[in-house]
Amino acid sequence: MERITQQKLAIAAVLEAAESPLTPPEILSRAAKAVPHLGVATVYRALRALRKDRKIVIVEIPGEPPRYETAARGHHHHFFCNGCRKVFEVPDCAAQLAELAPPNFQVLDHEIILYGKCPECQEEQ
């Protein structure tokens, strides 16, 4: 198998197994177990290729480094913890959001990020 293919598969597998979106350094440390001598530049190259193939999507939270997740999960949202700065999955969506748009506007998509404290960070208060 071509090396870049092997690296891409390993990185796609890491993102499929991940419980939440991951930063490139987090992806590197998890994928390095399957692909020895993996470097961060290779991770970025594989991430670009996987995005082009629509296998993964980017998760952008203002002021945070870009994170990546599998495209297989479909439409959902994220919770950002202001304490530990971790990102959590929000599987549901408020379906009536399109009604917030002014009359005669057609909503095609939306992004929601919930901010707050995860259970662990609430305990530390």
Ligand SMILES: [Zn+2]
């Ligand atoms: Zn937290």
Ligand SMILES: [Zn+2]
């Ligand atoms: Zn939604």
